[in-house]
Amino acid sequence: MKIAVLGTGSVGPAVAAAFSGLGHDVVIGTRDPQATLARTGPGATGGPAFSQWHASHPQIGVVTLAEAAAAGDVVVNATNGTASLEALAAAGAENLAGKIVIDIANPLDFSKGFPPALNPVNDDSLGEQIQRAFPEAKVVKTLNTMTNSVMVDPMHVAGGDHTVFVSGNDAGAKGEVTQLLKALGHTDVLDLGDITTARGAEMILPLWLRIWGALGTGEFNFKVAR
Amino acid sequence: MKIAVLGTGSVGPAVAAAFSGLGHDVVIGTRDPQATLARTGPGATGGPAFSQWHASHPQIGVVTLAEAAAAGDVVVNATNGTASLEALAAAGAENLAGKIVIDIANPLDFSKGFPPALNPVNDDSLGEQIQRAFPEAKVVKTLNTMTNSVMVDPMHVAGGDHTVFVSGNDAGAKGEVTQLLKALGHTDVLDLGDITTARGAEMILPLWLRIWGALGTGEFNFKVAR
Numbered sequence: 128m129k130i131a132v133l134g135t136g137s138v139g140p141a142v143a144a145a146f147s148g149l150g151h152d153v154v155i156g157t158r159d160p161q162a163t164l165a166r167t168g169p170g171a172t173g174g175p176a177f178s179q180w181h182a183s184h185p186q187i188g189v190v191t192l193a194e195a196a197a198a199g200d201v202v203v204n205a206t207n208g209t210a211s212l213e214a215l216a217a218a219g220a221e222n223l224a225g226k227i228v229i230d231i232a233n234p235l236d237f238s239k240g241f242p243p244a245l246n247p248v249n250d251d252s253l254g255e256q257i258q259r260a261f262p263e264a265k266v267v268k269t270l271n272t273m274t275n276s277v278m279v280d281p282m283h284v285a286g287g288d289h290t291v292f293v294s295g296n297d298a299g300a301k302g303e304v305t306q307l308l309k310a311l312g313h314t315d316v317l318d319l320g321d322i323t324t325a326r327g328a329e330m331i332l333p334l335w336l337r338i339w340g341a342l343g344t345g346e347f348n349f350k351v352a353r
Numbered sequence: 354m355k356i357a358v359l360g361t362g363s364v365g366p367a368v369a370a371a372f373s374g375l376g377h378d379v380v381i382g383t384r385d386p387q388a389t390l391a392r393t394g395p396g397a398t399g400g401p402a403f404s405q406w407h408a409s410h411p412q413i414g415v416v417t418l419a420e421a422a423a424a425g426d427v428v429v430n431a432t433n434g435t436a437s438l439e440a441l442a443a444a445g446a447e448n449l450a451g452k453i454v455i456d457i458a459n460p461l462d463f464s465k466g467f468p469p470a471l472n473p474v475n476d477d478s479l480g481e482q483i484q485r486a487f488p489e490a491k492v493v494k495t496l497n498t499m500t501n502s503v504m505v506d507p508m509h510v511a512g513g514d515h516t517v518f519v520s521g522n523d524a525g526a527k528g529e530v531t532q533l534l535k536a537l538g539h540t541d542v543l544d545l546g547d548i549t550t551a552r553g554a555e556m557i558l559p560l561w562l563r564i565w566g567a568l569g570t571g572e573f574n575f576k577v578a579r
Contacts (some may be wrong), residue, residue: 242552249474249559285578292560319563326468327560333475334518334553337545338577346579351564352511353573 131156131199133192133214135163137172138231138275139205140180143187145279146203149310154188156195156218164189196222201229201303202264208234208253209246212260224263227300229307230254230325231270231278233332242336245329254294254325265300268325269293269308272335274345281312281348289348290315294324317351357382357425359418359440361389363398364457364501365431366406369413371505375536380414382421382444390415422448427455427529428490434460434479435472438486450489453526455533456480456551457496457504459558468562471555480520480551491526494551495519495534498561500571507538507574515574516541520550543577 132143133156140155147153157163166177174180181189188198196202196218206214211232215223234253235243247256254268269291270278281287291313295301305316319327331349339345358369359382366381373379383389392403400406407415414424422428422444432440437458441449460479461469473482480494495517496504507513517539521527531542545553557575565571 242549244475249470289576289578317564317567319560319567323468324563327563330556330559333556334545337550337553338543341543341545342577342579344579348578350515350576350578351568351573352515352576353568353570 128152129198129200130154130203131195131201132203132205133157133195133218134205134207134232135177135189136205136207137170137174138278139203140174140177140184141275141279142203142205142231144184145311146307147184147187153186154190154195154198156190156192158192158214158217160189160191192218193222199226201227201307203229204232204257206232208232209236211253212256215257215261220261220263223261226264227303228257228261228264228266229270229304230257230266230268233271233329235332242333245332248330249326252323252325252329254322254329258296258322265295265297266322267293267295267297267300267304268322268328269304272328272331273348276346277348279311281314284346284348285350287312287314289350290317292317292319292324292328294319294322294328296321315350354378355424355426356380356429357421357427358429358431359383359421359444360431360433360458361403361415362431362433363396363400364504365429366400366403366410367501367505368429368431368457370410371537372533373410373413379412380416380421380424382416382418384418384440384443386415386417418444419448425452427453427533429455430458430483432458434458435462437479438482441483441487446487446489449487452490453529454483454487454490454492455496455530456483456492456494459497459555461558468559471558474556475552478549478551478555480548480555484522484548491521491523492548493519493521493523493526493530494548494554495530498554498557499574502572503574505537507540510572510574511576513538513540515576516543518543518545518550518554520545520548520554522547541576
């Protein structure tokens with residue numbers, strides 16, 4: 128499958144590498160590919176510089192947001208949640224139409240420090256905003272409730288015995304995303320319902336951040352015990 | 354221990370009965386004890402009428418909010434979250450001063466239908482509001498992330514292998530509440546930090562409600578897999 132991953136922070140490269148490792152044809156989209164490839168400083172969360180990461184993943188093309196979205200059968204939004212609508216607009220509505228858009232971003236606003244606020248919250252969500260802005264895309268919210276190392280390698284936390292949520296209006300799209308999640312190693316994929324249920328999945332982030340603070344690590348995940 | 358449970362909806366009686374069963378001296382506080390004891394209709398969530406419930410728990414006194422709070426060494430807020438501040442004011446700041454107030458309520462506003470909105474949300478929480486309104490009380494937020502049957506009998510879901518959170522400013526109070534939670538059967542008590550972390554615990558409710566919708570039952574709980 129041709130998968131376009133938008134975003135070059137800590138999440139995008141992790142997800143791109145994982146899908147590439149599963150045999151998919153992956154490109155990464157970024158606003159300015161030359162600038163991204165020239166980055167030599169450490170990543171946002173202490174990972175390798177993008178240029179260093181790319182040297183070890185040369186099979187993953189680095190192109191503009193629009194080129195990536197045009198190339199992908201599936202488009203993954205791994206951009207900063209507060210800039211996702213802008214990034215997806217740059218990717219182009221025509222390049223998203225009819226495609227599955229997997230939204231794994233969180234609209235966390237750190238402008239007032241820690242803890243960040245969610246915006247939107249409560250009666251709207253980023254997932255819904257994206258679906259409204261790109262009505263011809265099939266938006267599926269997922270994976271946003273865990274850190275990127277757990278997204279792509281769920282088995283290393285509690286033997287993989289935890290839950291990933293999917294929210295979206297299109298049952299077929301959720302089915303395809305569920306298959307991708309299972310290929311990554313996720314065993315408990317829980318369909319919450321339509322895209323409005325993304326509110327719940329996004330609103331777990333304040334708790335996630337406090338658990339991260341209490342445990343001193345992001346290497347955990349929520350399990351719906353039942 | 355003398356425990357006062359404020360609230361006569363579905364949660365209050367369940368928690369009161371559980372603590373009574375553990376040998377504590379429990380009273381229930383309500384705005385109008387005569388009216389509460391005269392209730393013969395079914396409970397809000399289909400449980401028995403209060404009068405019927407009380408007939409099978411005659412050892413639990415039913416008194417005014419202020420009488421209950423005055424009698425308790427520990428006060429449990431199990432009132433409707435949107436009316437909790439008013440109910441605690443009726444209980445009396447002087448009757449809460451110096452005591453542990455276990456806040457298990459959620460500020461869910463159903464006035465616009467389902468799904469309800471949280472109010473406050475994001476940059477405040479009911480737990481914090483209560484702590485600010487009653488600065489001499491030791492507020493501990495807990496148990497609000499699960500349905501009442503799981504609160505009082507955690508072992509019947511996944512063998513008890515799931516998590517309960519505590520938030521509060523007073524370490525000693527959290528320690529005492531942790532002992533009460535363990536007596537109920539909770540095995541994984543996770544201290545999130547100070548009372549501001551109640552925001553996270555309350556903001557999981559929108560997800561809880563959607564999982565309830567997806568599973569068709571409230572008989573589940575979150576586990577922090579790690």
